[in-house]
Amino acid sequence: MGKNILVVADVRHGALRNVTKEMLGVANQLAGGGSVHVAVLGHQVDVPDLGAAGADEVWLVNDEHLANYTPSAYRKAVLEIYQKVNPQVILFAHSAVGKDLAPVVAMRLGLGQISDVTDVQFEGDKPLFTRPIYAGKAFTKVAPKGEPYVVTVRPNNLSPYDGAAKSATTHDVSLSFETPDLATVVREVVKKATGGVDLTEAKIIVSGGRGVKSADGFSPLKELADVLGAAVGASRGACDAGYCDYALQIGQTGKVVTPDLYIACGISGAIQHLAGMSSSKVIVAINKDPEAPIFQIADYGIVGDLFEVVPLLTEEFKKV
Numbered sequence: 616m617g618k619n620i621l622v623v624a625d626v627r628h629g630a631l632r633n634v635t636k637e638m639l640g641v642a643n644q645l646a647g648g649g650s651v652h653v654a655v656l657g658h659q660v661d662v663p664d665l666g667a668a669g670a671d672e673v674w675l676v677n678d679e680h681l682a683n684y685t686p687s688a689y690r691k692a693v694l695e696i697y698q699k700v701n702p703q704v705i706l707f708a709h710s711a712v713g714k715d716l717a718p719v720v721a722m723r724l725g726l727g728q729i730s731d732v733t734d735v736q737f738e739g740d741k742p743l744f745t746r747p748i749y750a751g752k753a754f755t756k757v758a759p760k761g762e763p764y765v766v767t768v769r770p771n772n773l774s775p776y777d778g779a780a781k782s783a784t785t786h787d788v789s790l791s792f793e794t795p796d797l798a799t800v801v802r803e804v805v806k807k808a809t810g811g812v813d814l815t816e817a818k819i820i821v822s823g824g825r826g827v828k829s830a831d832g833f834s835p836l837k838e839l840a841d842v843l844g845a846a847v848g849a850s851r852g853a854c855d856a857g858y859c860d861y862a863l864q865i866g867q868t869g870k871v872v873t874p875d876l877y878i879a880c881g882i883s884g885a886i887q888h889l890a891g892m893s894s895s896k897v898i899v900a901i902n903k904d905p906e907a908p909i910f911q912i913a914d915y916g917i918v919g920d921l922f923e924v925v926p927l928l929t930e931e932f933k934k935v
């Protein structure tokens with residue numbers, strides 16, 4: 616029998632992030648012919664045609680109290696939609712917001728949660744979710760004990776819906792937010808200038824480590840990134856040394872990324888860094904030490920000085 620699946624759209628700066636479409640792909644598999652619902656929470660969010668992306672019903676909460684994420688207001692909105700949809704599975708992105716909101720909702724509803732899912736397989740109609748353990752050193756398969764349950768989905772790992780476009784019905788939900796629902800209020804958001812491409816959704820990342828030696832040492836990496844349309848990332852070593860902003864940090868205590876191509880420049884490959892990038896589809900490592908651990912997980916390794924190798928790559932990519 617078909618199931619009701621609720622996807623909580625991942626919204627950033629008033630637009631839906633790609634991972635929402637990836638969640639809709641999983642949701643259609645989990646629904647088994649049932650209904651796929653999407654909750655879009657925010658203020659004046661630009662909502663694309665979600666029927667084409669696999670949604671049957673869209674639940675839109677457009678409220679100024681949701682203009683910026685706060686756990687208490689967003690929790691109220693999700694719980695309200697949960698009551699209307701009565702889903703067997705709730706999907707969140709494993710993003711900054713999803714990582715915060717999903718456990719709050721799971722706890723309120725007394726549900727179990729499977730976090731940071733990178734793949735789903737089915738044994739009959741029973742899903743088996745793949746997720747990393749030991750900071751990404753190994754992967755495990757987890758089956759939910761019962762329904763309903765909560766899942767968070769790692770961006771850039773699962774395929775979007777590729778079935779026939781649906782004609783999604785949109786429901787406008789209005790809520791009244793009182794003081795207890797607004798335990799915190801965001802007064803101001805100060806944006807950091809971290810470049811154009813969103814690191815966690817980037818298809819290509821050029822990343823620098825302590826081997827870049829200075830803030831200026833990132834310049835050749837930025838030039839390569841510009842040519843490739845890539846985002847620039849960093850190891851914690853580079854951030855701690857003050858060569859770049861912590862917003863660029865990839866790893867266990869930074870961002871988790873799964874680009875199609877990850878180019879690691881002057882990064883040794885500590886386990887805490889691998890935790891954030893080892894699921895990248897193709898990894899290229901540039902390091903002058905042939906024994907650097909990064910070469911153990913790299914698909915392609917270049918032993919050499921990054922200040923010589925990176926400009927050469929940039930020139931070659933310019934020709935393509």
Ligand code: FAD
Nearest residue numbers: 824825826850851852866867868869881883887888903921
């Ligand atoms: P290094 O280990 O110093 O490596 C620099 C590399 O550059 C070397 O391999 C060297 O051979 C190479 N090199 C030098 N010059 C050149 C050149 N000219 N050309 C080519 N190669 C060159 N780290 C993270 O990255 N992300 C995290 O989220 C993170 N979280 C952590 C959490 C905890 C609790 C702890 C304890 C640590 C964490 N770390 C994290 C730190 C991690 O352990 C490493 O210290 C860090 O990743 C090292 O950064 P690095 O590879 O840039 O520097």
